[in-house]
Amino acid sequence: MAERKDKQKVIGEPMTDEQIKVFLDFPAEDGVDADFHVLEKAYRALRAEDFARFVAFFQDQGRNIDACDPKGRTMLSIIEQHGRSENYARALREAGAR
Template identity: 75%
Template sequence: MAERKDKQKVIGEPMTDEQIAVFLDFSPEEGVNGDFHVLEKAYRALRAEDFTRFLAFFKDQNRDLDARDPQGRTLLSLIDQHPKGAKYAQALRDAGATA
């Protein structure tokens, strides 16, 4: 069946706080900073507006927005290289990420 041009595509329902907070509990692989790991998981899986909400939960737990991966890179430094990462990078900066 052909998609009607006048129908708007819906890309998922709004996420609940509980669904977003799940990303705080992902365990990292050995040798990976736990804060970096959950930030990266959330970045890869969440829409920008949900990622912004995730960052509020992350900060409420006094976690490190400038956590580094095993190569010494922060998520902000990685996202700054992604053409479509501007909203995510801005959300990190607004939350207090500096590196």
């Protein structure tokens, strides 16, 4: 059975700032916007409360919250399609994502 992309992360303790900041440095593949890439990696790996903290660190670096994937989709537009990801979408909206 394929893993659902709209599941909530509920495992483990909150991460330290240093553990969350690791997601800011994942190199993107050719043709993928670096800012979109790290947002996607963080979304897929972090619990909602940790993702919200990640978004703050992301913004502190002056990165593009509305970066797009190769198909022209923002992370917010993708997350909004996942039924149980409202807390992730809220974190992006509060950061100014459109």
